[in-house]
Amino acid sequence: MHATLPLLRQTDFPPLYRKPLEILQVNLGYRCNQSCLHCHVNAGPGRKESMNWETVQQVIELLRASKAHTLDLTGGAPELNPHFRYLIETAHSMNVRVIDRCNLTILEAPGQETLAEFLAANRVEIVASMPCYLQENVDAQRGEGVFAASIRGLQRLNALGYGLEDTGLVLNLVFNPQGPALPPPQTALEADYKAYLQENYGIRFKQLYTLTNMPIQRFGSLLISKRQFHDYMNLLKSAHRQENLDTVMCRNLLSVAWNGEIYDCDFNQMLGIPLRLHGRPRVHIKDLLNVDLNGNPIGVADHCYGCTAGQGSSCGGALG
Secondary structure, eight states: OOOOHHHHSSOOOOOOBOOOOOEEEEEOBSBOSOOOTTOTTOOBTTOOOBOOHHHHHHHHHHHHHHOOSEEEEESSOGGGSTTHHHHHHHHHHTTOEEEEEEOSGGGGSTTOTTHHHHHHHTTOEEEEEOSOSSHHHHHHHHOTTHHHHHHHHHHHHHHTTTTSTTSOOOEEEEEOOSSSSOOOOHHHHHHHHHHHHHHHHOOOOSEEEEOOOOSSHHHHHHHHHTTOHHHHHHHHHHTBOGGGGGGOGGGTEEEEOTTSBEESSHHHHHHTOOOOSTTOSOOBGGGGTTOOOTTOBOOOOGGGHHHHBTTOOBTTBOOO
């Protein structure tokens, strides 16, 4: 796989500084039951990285110390971590909002037969990958049979009350472009998703998040192989909007890797760009228990243009 950091490190991206921490995003491991072409984590069934018990306990300590109101769980497939359910139950008991970034097909994986019911019982917010509402596009990006399994997963979640009004069980979907292009306007695409999925499968959900594909890891390597990397970067830079800088996710989010190392965002984690703290080459979760990062400089490189291009992109979808 081609390394993208050497092509991104030299940058003219504007400097950014942290606001008070609100969201702790935790990557529980890179193992996944899928291998998607757009995956910026390069996750897959063969990955072995997984957060251990000691680090999970440190995540809980940081949640208490920082007073972050949201725990955002990601992977790989975060559900494959053996401590996934314990971490959710503990955060739930602390009245912390919990998000599970779920690929939907994990609901049918061996050993996950009660996963959907567990998530509902603990009021976990689900952000589900659904890169298109058409079968051919989803299967092309994520593998044959993924669309059908995703539809079954969404119908199962709806049956539990997810995505329905007045249940409090939040179900949001995520769209990624098929290739090196910016996502279409989020509001219009959400309306298309809702109409098509409701009419054809009886599926309902709350919001659609449109995410820009980042020129890193698997997707970035593919761009290099196809000699499209520089054209894609030019697209992102030409679409940069200064007003998006105030609401990019790294301002109020910390990314925790499976081994406890801390980064400004999930993308920096994948590139190995560490959090800046007193010149340390690496910062571990245990180093932050009594540290206020408000005003701390954020590590930036050219991939950051992916978050500010056009309508903007973050873990919560478009910025504007």
